[in-house]
Structure formats: structure tokens, C-alpha cells
Amino acid sequence: MLTMVIESIKITNFRNYSFEKADLYAGLNIFTGKNAQGKTNLLEAVCLCSLGKSPRTSKEREMIKSDKDRADVLITLKDDYLYDKVEIVLSRDSNKRVAVGGLPISRIGELMGVLPTVFFSPDELKIVKNAPADRRRFMDIALCQISRPYFYTLTNFNNVLNQRNKILKDKRATKDAIEVWSIKLAEYGAKIAKSRKGFLKVLALRSAQKHDFITGGEERLELSYEGLEGADEKDIYNHYFAQLKASMDYDIAMGYTHDGPQKDDIKFCANGIDLRNFGSQGQQRTAALSVKLAEMEIMNENIGKMPVLLLDDVLSELDSDRCERLLTSIANYQSIITCTDVPALPSKAKIFNIVAGKITESYLK
Ligand SMILES: Nc1ncnc2c1ncn2[C@@H]1O[C@H](COP(=O)(O)OP(=O)(O)OP(=O)(O)O)[C@@H](O)[C@H]1O
Numbered sequence: 001m002l003t004m005v006i007e008s009i010k011i012t013n014f015r016n017y018s019f020e021k022a023d024l025y026a027g028l029n030i031f032t033g034k035n036a037q038g039k040t041n042l043l044e045a046v047c048l049c050s051l052g053k054s055p056r057t058s059k060e061r062e063m064i065k066s067d068k069d070r071a072d073v074l075i076t077l078k079d080d081y082l083y084d085k086v087e088i089v090l091s092r093d094s095n096k097r098v099a100v101g102g103l104p105i106s107r108i109g110e111l112m113g114v115l116p117t118v119f120f121s122p123d124e125l126k127i128v129k130n131a132p133a134d135r136r137r138f139m140d141i142a143l144c145q146i147s148r149p150y151f152y153t154l155t156n157f158n159n160v161l162n163q164r165n166k167i168l169k170d171k172r173a174t175k176d177a178i179e180v181w182s183i184k185l186a187e188y189g190a191k192i193a194k195s196r197k198g199f200l201k202v203l204a205l206r207s208a209q210k211h212d213f214i215t216g217g218e219e220r221l222e223l224s225y226e227g228l229e230g231a232d233e234k235d236i237y238n239h240y241f242a243q244l245k246a247s248m249d250y251d252i253a254m255g256y257t258h259d260g261p262q263k264d265d266i267k268f269c270a271n272g273i274d275l276r277n278f279g280s281q282g283q284q285r286t287a288a289l290s291v292k293l294a295e296m297e298i299m300n301e302n303i304g305k306m307p308v309l310l311l312d313d314v315l316s317e318l319d320s321d322r323c324e325r326l327l328t329s330i331a332n333y334q335s336i337i338t339c340t341d342v343p344a345l346p347s348k349a350k351i352f353n354i355v356a357g358k359i360t361e362s363y364l365k
């Protein structure tokens, strides 16, 4: 199996950074710094090269240093003995440019899986706590990195859903015309639901194991998929198409499509309690973390690359036992962890310090 690691990150005029380079270690990389020094900005730059977008803004220009016109992030990767690089250039007056291995790519789908990452910040609590849309986004980000066909199917599904919703609002549209879009929607929808169901099945198993370890056996985590019915793609298609047919009058009256993967959800239970509504902050946080660690393993099993784990400000939110167990469980993967103070470390780690957008490497413990 290949072991992919980030060798180095170079950032130029990105957020509060002018020009910085960091050479990473293959295991734990701890970036410490006071508030507002550039810790989250650095992880954002890594996410940008992984998914082509920021986890915290859809306005790409915000990431360019305020007094500059162009930002540049270059990440060098090593897959065993093969080197690769991902470069993203953002500019104020043109679209972003992405290059993999020095060659420009035209579709962002081509970036998926090149530099797989799993990002976790206190905000990721939303996977458990917030509305279903956040849980769907979580599944989609993981699945898009695992499978480019999933990325394209999702794009097609969303386009067809928009088209169907548009025609539902058009008073002149016939039922036959709507049905054409129902067929396409059911086709793409069945593929998405099948992938999500399969992912959830493995995720439930792996995250229960992670949760058991981090909570020291105190909590049993159970996840389940809430969405379209059906055992396989054909079966899901039949159910979904029948559902769209049955609710067509209602959809026309309301002017949008009610049923489908755009309503999917994940149920989170710990010791039988629905964490979405009744979990404590700590329980929700630990469950979200277990799920993210499980996601890493699933990505590794599917694409043969262990994703780089990005943990933003997460350690301070866990009690010392959970924190130590977490660091122990990730010691064999590459991770980039930000925190205000160096935590108790169970294994070797490279420590960096960030002050006002300047990175200094202190020591390898
Ligand atoms: N486009 C930009 N140009 C210049 N500076 C920016 C830009 N965007 C954000 N900043 C600055 O970057 C600084 C650091 O932000 P960042 O979110 O990385 O801090 P942090 O180290 O993660 O802090 P905390 O511990 O509070 O989370 C902030 O002071 C912010 O004003």
C-alpha cells in the first residue's frame, strides 16, 4: 500500500502569510500559536489544495492577502518514492488555477483523491448537531474524494434537481415533461443513495470501534442511514421513481421536489440516545471525531492512500484522557494539528510555532 505524505507546504500572499515554507514530518505535526496568528489559515491552504475549496468561505478572493492581487499555495507530496505537487493560484481578476504535477487541470474533479485530507475543527460538531444538510455534506466530501464518478453523479443530480424544480414552477409544463426529469433524477438519485448507504455501513462499524477506544469503552456509537429505501441500485430506483410519481401533484403545488437524496440524513446514537438532539457537547464532539477517524480508514481502504488528518483547535476541547487516546490512535498517520499550547505527546512529533504569519520550526520531540 502506498503511503502518501505531505513533504512541504509553500504559501505566498495567502491570508496573513507573505511567504512561508514548512517541511513536514510523516507523523504528528503540531503548529502552536496564540490566537489570530495564522494557524487555521495554514490548514485552510492545505484544504484548498485537497478539495479545491476552503472549508470556511466560498469567496475565494478572501484568501488572498488583503494588500496583494494573487495568492499561491504549493504542496509537495511523496507517495513512497514518487513526488507529486499540487499548486493553486488565486487571483483577484481571474478564476483560480489548479495544477497537478505541474500540469493545469480544467475540471476540479481531477483534483479529487490526489491529496486526500480529513479536516476537523470545533465547527465540525455540526456533523452531529446541525441540520441534515451538514451530514450530507460530510458524506459527499468523503465520497467525492473516494470516487470521481460519485463527484460527477452528484453534480449531475444537482443539475437535474434544479431543472425539475424549475419546470415544477412553470405553469405551462406538462406532467409528461416533468416525468422526463423524474426518470433522470431517479437514475442519479439511486446511484447516490446506493453509494451513501454503502459508505454508512462501513462508517458505522469503523466509527463504533474508534469511539469505543477514545471513550475508554464508556459509549457505544451507532450510526444509520436515513434516506431512500431499497436494497440495490435498481430497487432504490424503483422506489424513488414511484415516490416521485406519487408526489408529483404535491410537488407541482409546492413548486419543488420533496423526496430524494437531497433529504438524506445520518442518525447518530450513543448508548441508545439520539445525539443529534440529546447529546452533550462533549459527546457530540467525540462522536464527530470518531466518525472523522473512521472516514480516514475508509478512504485509505478505498484509494490506497491514508488521508492527512487536519485537526484545528480540537485538543483543548477534549479532556486529558480523551486527548491522549486520540493522539495515540493517530500517531502512525500524518497529521497537522493546531493548538495554542503543546499537548502531552505520546510519540515523536515535529513542533512549529506561528507568530503573525511567520512559521518557525522548533524541535522534533
Ligand atoms: N485576506 C487576508 N489578508 C490578511 N490577513 C488576513 C486575511 N484573512 C484573514 N487574515 C488575518 O489572519 C489572522 C489569523 O487568522 P487565523 O484564523 O489563521 O488565526 P488562528 O491562529 O487560527 O487563531 P485562533 O487561535 O483564534 O483560531 C487574523 O488576524 C486575520 O485578520
Ligand SMILES: [Mg+2]
Pocket (backbone or CB within 6 Å): 039, 040, 041, 312, 313
Ligand atoms: Mg483558528
